[in-house]
Amino acid sequence: MFGQSKSPRFRSALAGTVGVGLVFGLAACGGSDDSDDDSNTATQAIDCAQFSSFGDLKGKTVSVYTGIVTPEDKAYKDSYKPFEDCTGVTIKYEGDKSFETQILVRAKAGNPPDLAIVPQPGLLKQLVATGKAVEAPAEVAANVDKFWGKDWKAYATVDGKFYGAPSGASVKSLVWYSPTEFKDSGYTVPTTLDELKALTDKMVADKKKPWCAGIASGEATGWPITDWHEDMMLRLSGPETYDKWVSHEIPFNGPESTAALDAVGGYLKNDAYVNGGLGDVKSIATTTFQDGGLPILEGTCSLHRQASFYAANFPKDAKVAEDGDVFAFYLPGKDAASKPVLGGGEFNVAFADRPEVKAFQTYLSTDTWANIKAKASQGWVSANKGIDPNNLSNPVDKLAATILLDPKTTFRFDGSDQMPAAVGSNAYWKQATSWITGQDTKTTVDNIEKAWPK
Incomplete structure (x- = not known):
């Protein structure tokens, strides 16, 4: 897992030469498998x-402030130890479930941390607007140019x-x-x-209810449908149109958005397709998102x-594995040649430019840190091109990393997380x-368009 977003959806995400003249080498990289042990990883x-x-x-x-709390915080702390041992710097880690509210309060009050792990581009922009965030050093920018795609860098620009x-x-x-x-x-x-549609129809012909879903999530009920919608928007209209829609350069209730929601309805509002093992179409609204996929294990x-x-x-x-009880495959695009991917992520944003902060930022931007973190974690991946998927012990993490690192992948950040709160986490x-x-x-997209701040 990784840090909290605006909703509860995230609550419960190698040796080498790196850029800009900073050379880090993992001791005994590629050696014994016992490096997967947390304590071993931490002391490399x-x-x-x-x-x-x-x-x-x-x-x-260097103080680090984040919404990533126990137990997910342990792997982060462990991954920082090689830097601490190397430099003599102490990393002071503070996890807070109220991070997204409090980081803005602290920044505006002039009391920000040295570095924050920010889970949304929208929140990053708000922090920059306070005037307290500082530009990343040249070493970090060079590493990002080397290890990430331009789409990732753009989200933090x-x-x-x-x-x-x-x-x-x-x-x-x-x-x-x-x-x-x-x-x-x-x-x-x-x-x-x-082919996905053909597979679904084949399952219906085999007397099955192919799809199951649940969207109940307390005050955030509904968010899984927004993910479905965004995925279809990205596939049917392409990344450029998706970007314009997210930034409201085109209206939320335009023909592209309407067609994408209708495409989702072709699955989720189809009585022949849902809600396997759970009920009818309306049962999707009362089934928790945590329970939505469990009927796969029951065969329903x-x-x-x-x-x-x-x-x-x-x-x-x-x-959970390719040869296990349950696994996952990539939600395909319109054709096999394109690979649009919807996802989320975090960014390391600093509020101080002291040498020790710059050094720590640089460490976090390397393939070395990404691989140390990968070995220390379960349920964590990175789009860092230098990550070795073999350092990920979890089959789903390996699958996610393979998708993220595919040269054909076009990544786009979750749309609702970038929209104004009145829209993205409300209407x-x-x-x-x-x-x-x-x-x-039509009523649905019209109502969301009306909620957009003037």
Whole structure:
């Protein structure tokens, strides 16, 4: 898992030469498998020779503020230890469930941390607007140019200035399924949207209710439909149009958005397709998102569209793997050649430009840190091109990393997380819920458009 977003959806995400003259090497990289042990990972040595360019850092402290709390915080703290051992800097980690509210309060009050792990581009822009965030150093920018795609760098760039390296990432464009059912029934993983539709119809012909879903999430009820909608918007209209829609350069109730929601309705509002093992179409609104995909294990549902972090919702005794009880495949695009991916992520944003902060930022922007973190974590991946998927012990993490690192992948951040709060975490969720319980598409998109701040 990774840090909190505006909603509860995220609550419960190698040795080498790196850029800009900073060389870090993992001791015994590629050696014994026992490096997967947390304590072993934490104590791996890194080559500190080039850290002298930041001066004498011994005795210095860097404060880190984040919404990532126990137990997910342990892997972060462990991954910082090689840097602490190397430089003599102490990293003071503070996790807070109220992070997203409090980080803005602290920044505006002139009391920000040295560095914050920010889970949304929209929040990053708000922090920049306070005037307290500082541009990332040249070393970080160079590493991001080397290890991430331009789309990732753009999310942390405001008015032409770059503020922070990406950290963790999640893939939302996944469909969960039963490998055993696919093998026994002769089903194949679809590679286009047309093949997904054909597979669904084949399952109906086999007397099954193919899809299951749940969107209940307390005050955030409705958010899984927004993810479905965004995925379809990205696939049917392309990334450029998606960007214009998210930034409101084109209206929310335009023909593109309307067609995308109708495409979702072709699945979720189709009585022949849903809600396997749970009820009728309206049962989607009363089923929690945590329970939405569990009927796959019972054999009463075959397909469930949900993000990589959903793996944590299956029982501990369920094997989540390509040859297991349940696994996931990439939600295909219109054709097999394109690979649009919807997801989320975090960014390391600093509020101080002291040498020790710059050195720590640089460490976090390397492939070395990404691989140390990968070995220390379960349920964490990065879009850092230098990450070795073999350092990820979880099959779903490996799948997500493979998707993120595919050269054909076009990544786009969750749309509702970038929209104004009145829309993204209010009207969009509420209207999506009304839509699944019977409201028509036009009324739904019109109501969301009306909620957009003037």
